[in-house]
Amino acid sequence: MNTNIPWWKNDTFYQIYPRSFQDSNNDGIGDIQGIISRLDYLQDLHVDDIWLSPIYQSPMFDMGYDISDYQAIDPIFGTMDDFDELLTESKKRNMNIIMDLVVNHTSDQHKWFQEAISNPNSKYRDYYIFKTTSDGKEPNNWRAIFGGSTWDPVPNEPGTYYFHTFAKQQPDLNWENPKLRKEIYQMINWWLGKGIAGFRIDAITHIKKDLDWKSLPPDAEDGLASVVKKGRNRPGVQEFLNELSNETFKKYDAVTIGEAYGLTDRDLPKFVGKDGYFSMVFDFNYMNIDVLDVDEWFRGQNNWTVKELKKVIFKSQNEIKQSGGWYANVLENHDQPRVLSKLIKNKEYQNANAAKALGIMYYFLPGVPFIYQGQELGMKNFEREFLEDFDDISSINNYNLAIENGYSNEESLSIINNKSRDNARTPMQWNNSIYAGFSEHKPWLKMSDEIDGINVLEESSDNLSVLKMYQKLGEIRHDEIISSIITEGDLHEIYNLPDSIIGYEIKTETQSLIVLVNLSENPVELSNEYNGCLLINSLTNKSSDHITISNLSGYQALVICK
Ligand code: NOJ
Ligand code: CA
Numbered sequence: 001m002n003t004n005i006p007w008w009k010n011d012t013f014y015q016i017y018p019r020s021f022q023d024s025n026n027d028g029i030g031d032i033q034g035i036i037s038r039l040d041y042l043q044d045l046h047v048d049d050i051w052l053s054p055i056y057q058s059p060m061f062d063m064g065y066d067i068s069d070y071q072a073i074d075p076i077f078g079t080m081d082d083f084d085e086l087l088t089e090s091k092k093r094n095m096n097i098i099m100d101l102v103v104n105h106t107s108d109q110h111k112w113f114q115e116a117i118s119n120p121n122s123k124y125r126d127y128y129i130f131k132t133t134s135d136g137k138e139p140n141n142w143r144a145i146f147g148g149s150t151w152d153p154v155p156n157e158p159g160t161y162y163f164h165t166f167a168k169q170q171p172d173l174n175w176e177n178p179k180l181r182k183e184i185y186q187m188i189n190w191w192l193g194k195g196i197a198g199f200r201i202d203a204i205t206h207i208k209k210d211l212d213w214k215s216l217p218p219d220a221e222d223g224l225a226s227v228v229k230k231g232r233n234r235p236g237v238q239e240f241l242n243e244l245s246n247e248t249f250k251k252y253d254a255v256t257i258g259e260a261y262g263l264t265d266r267d268l269p270k271f272v273g274k275d276g277y278f279s280m281v282f283d284f285n286y287m288n289i290d291v292l293d294v295d296e297w298f299r300g301q302n303n304w305t306v307k308e309l310k311k312v313i314f315k316s317q318n319e320i321k322q323s324g325g326w327y328a329n330v331l332e333n334h335d336q337p338r339v340l341s342k343l344i345k346n347k348e349y350q351n352a353n354a355a356k357a358l359g360i361m362y363y364f365l366p367g368v369p370f371i372y373q374g375q376e377l378g379m380k381n382f383e384r385e386f387l388e389d390f391d392d393i394s395s396i397n398n399y400n401l402a403i404e405n406g407y408s409n410e411e412s413l414s415i416i417n418n419k420s421r422d423n424a425r426t427p428m429q430w431n432n433s434i435y436a437g438f439s440e441h442k443p444w445l446k447m448s449d450e451i452d453g454i455n456v457l458e459e460s461s462d463n464l465s466v467l468k469m470y471q472k473l474g475e476i477r478h479d480e481i482i483s484s485i486i487t488e489g490d491l492h493e494i495y496n497l498p499d500s501i502i503g504y505e506i507k508t509e510t511q512s513l514i515v516l517v518n519l520s521e522n523p524v525e526l527s528n529e530y531n532g533c534l535l536i537n538s539l540t541n542k543s544s545d546h547i548t549i550s551n552l553s554g555y556q557a558l559v560i561c562k
Pocket of ligand 1: 062065102166202203259334335
């Protein structure tokens with residue numbers, strides 16, 4: 001095996017949404033002790049790195065993506081001692097902990113912001129972005145990602161506003177200020193010094209805004225224009241990222257995964273190429289195939305086809321290859337609907353077979369696989385009947401925007417049911433008891449009523465389950481020969497396939513992996529015959545020494561090696 005490759009390049013990553021993973025003290029909210037109690041489960045899935053969505057102190061307007069103290073654990077999740085225990089227990093099992101780094105903004109409850117608004121002369125004033133206008137109106141017409149103006153009035157200072165890219169409870173930090181930057185780097189190094197392996201980095205392309213602060217032509221009925229045009233991946237962001245990476249991550253050989261929306265293929269080499277700012281960025285290209293606008297889903301659904309999906313996947317892979325970088329491949333996260341509900345249009349087929357086909361589709365692509373909790377069980381969206389059933393701030397805002405833009409109540413509810421972040425945030429399903437073994441207390445978020453057969457306990461004893469397949473994928477992906485084919489080989493799309501089949505081959509000079517995935521309910525004939533050893537057949541979860549195949553059943557997927 002090539003020893004020059006970065007330590008994380010063949011790892012399997014698992015995202016935990018701590019609030020919904022496992023509750024240890026029966027208050028209906030998941031916590032750190034709950035995570036510790038499930039580490040063996042993750043080890044059985046062959047997970048190497050665990051990404052924790054934020055567990056820092058927070059008023060939870062955006063479920064922890066609004067941090068009020070970067071160096072404290074929120075009491076609902078436990079204590080710093082619990083966290084240290086989690087680090088130790090993970091290390092014992094050869095697993096790393098990766099934290100979520102949210103430094104585009106803080107909570108409005110952060111002491112820096114509290115001081116900044118209570119005293120205009122405080123040194124913290126320049127940690128944020130304030131503007132005073134002579135006419136008393138907002139400084140410009142930019143729309144925040146969670147809806148409404150990016151500007152909110154500062155109490156007791158008429159005509160003065162502060163800036164927020166996301167919700168008004170999430171004021172943006174002013175990265176132009178070197179003192180702020182230094183303070184952030186110290187905090188990052190404190191965590192790395194504690195022994196975490198790295199960070200998933202939130203909203204990082206937003207840290208630089210165009211300093212002309214100019215209004216834009218409105219793009220919707222509200223007269224506003226999306227902030228992303230002037231506040232995401234703008235000129236100058238690269239200097240900030242370069243400094244950030246040199247002052248922190250590079251010193252620790254940390255793994256970093258950027259949530260870097262808005263990149264073009266030309267940006268990739270700088271972000272993730274050799275000596276890039278980050279180890280990887282997420283490939284979100286196909287994750288958002290279902291919406292007309294990634295940032296503003298109130299604009300409605302995109303009626304995509306498997307043919308288009310294929311195109312997006314291979315275009316994306318081609319771009320990352322050109323850049324010399326490595327992608328973090330994802331089907332789900334806490335901001336997205338469940339993949340089974342999203343990519344399998346006919347509800348009748350949103351079942352274990354399709355979940356397994358989707359899993360095989362992305363697991364072997366060059367890059368590292370990220371599994372989001374519950375994806376390995378085939379969990380699905382949970383449809384909510386009333387607006388009151390939603391908790392997520394962006395679902396509620398998108399509902400309001402859809403209504404404002406002329407959609408009916410029913411249509412607006414359907415848009416957010418399809419896309420709501422609450423879909424992925426329902427409690428993890430450990431067994432089929434009343435609260436799915438997540439808690440004995442009613443969970444913080446209304447949970448799915450489809451628990452039977454889609455839970456860890458039942459799937460552990462079912463050889464055909466989605467869980468058993470993910471365990472097997474983890475095992476295969478850790479085989480030295482297989483992982484070296486993926487890291488050292490070249491990816492080729494297989495072209496002469498029916499539209500519903502996604503096929504690729506990864507080849508080194510001597511070996512190859514062939515992945516064939518039928519994303520339709522209908523059986524299909526292949527124009528070629530494929531043979532070799534069978535690493536996994538999704539329909540049986542089994543491998544065998546040899547297979548010859550010239551057709552696939554509905555939602556069947558295979559990995560063949562040569
Ligand atoms: C991306 C996070 O994944 C999402 O959950 C959050 O709301 C925004 N960034 C703002 O931090
Ligand atoms: Ca708890």
